[in-house]
Amino acid sequence: MDVFECINIRRSIREYLDKPIPEEHLNRLLNVLRAAPSAANRQPWKFIVVTDTEKRRAMVEHCGGQRFLAQAPVTIIGCGLTEQAWHGMGGNKTAGSEDVDLAIALDHLTLAAAALGLGTCWVGAFDEACFKKLFNVPANVKIVALTPLGYPKDKASFRAFAEEARKALDEIICYDSYQK
Numbered sequence: 001m002d003v004f005e006c007i008n009i010r011r012s013i014r015e016y017l018d019k020p021i022p023e024e025h026l027n028r029l030l031n032v033l034r035a036a037p038s039a040a041n042r043q044p045w046k047f048i049v050v051t052d053t054e055k056r057r058a059m060v061e062h063c064g065g066q067r068f069l070a071q072a073p074v075t076i077i078g079c080g081l082t083e084q085a086w087h088g089m090g091g092n093k094t095a096g097s098e099d100v101d102l103a104i105a106l107d108h109l110t111l112a113a114a115a116l117g118l119g120t121c122w123v124g125a126f127d128e129a130c131f132k133k134l135f136n137v138p139a140n141v142k143i144v145a146l147t148p149l150g151y152p153k154d155k156a157s158f159r160a161f162a163e164e165a166r167k168a169l170d171e172i173i174c175y176d177s178y179q180k
């Protein structure tokens with residue numbers, strides 16, 4: 001599957017099979033995280049691989065009841081190491097790169113997962129304080145996003161987006177200067 005196909009078929013998966021992920025596939029995906037670009041190559045990240053049943057259940061509670069987090073055999077939590085991040089985004093010395101860096105790495109993961117038949121779903125609706133407590137994340141580390149990882153209940157979930165689900169190209173692209 002080439003990169004265009006991965007991008008095309010990746011969808012947010014919210015129903016998972018109770019089926020383990022082969023270790024070889026999981027390791028391949030973890031190495032995808034490692035390969036991602038980051039500002040000044042700082043790699044200001046740490047990823048928590050959650051497999052523990054009790055913790056998977058507890059995550060649901062801290063994500064407004066998103067039950068698929070307990071269904072999927074694995075969840076990857078992307079943590080940003082603020083102090084290691086590059087500061088100077090857009091010329092602003094106080095703006096750290098960790099959100100962007102983590103987003104790139106996790107997005108690479110979601111695309112590579114789709115190539116292996118594994119579903120993901122970005123989760124931004126989580127209670128960071130509760131997650132920090134549950135996973136022992138230090139105060140100076142920011143949880144940026146997380147995604148479950150597992151086999152979709154319905155294989156047909158891998159499909160191109162519905163046309164109406166995206167803005168039209170001429171609405172989002174402009175040439176040579178910003179146009180409203």
Ligand SMILES: Cc1cc2nc3c(=O)[nH]c(=O)nc-3n(C[C@H](O)[C@H](O)[C@H](O)COP(=O)(O)O)c2cc1C
Pocket residue numbers: 010011012013014066121122123124125126145161
């Ligand atoms: C930053 C971010 C946060 C998101 N948070 C959630 C979430 O908490 N729960 C959820 O079910 N989907 C979440 N999504 C998934 C979006 O709803 C989804 O990507 C969007 O509707 C497009 O659908 P698709 O991913 O199937 O193409 C999030 C996506 C992003 C990029």
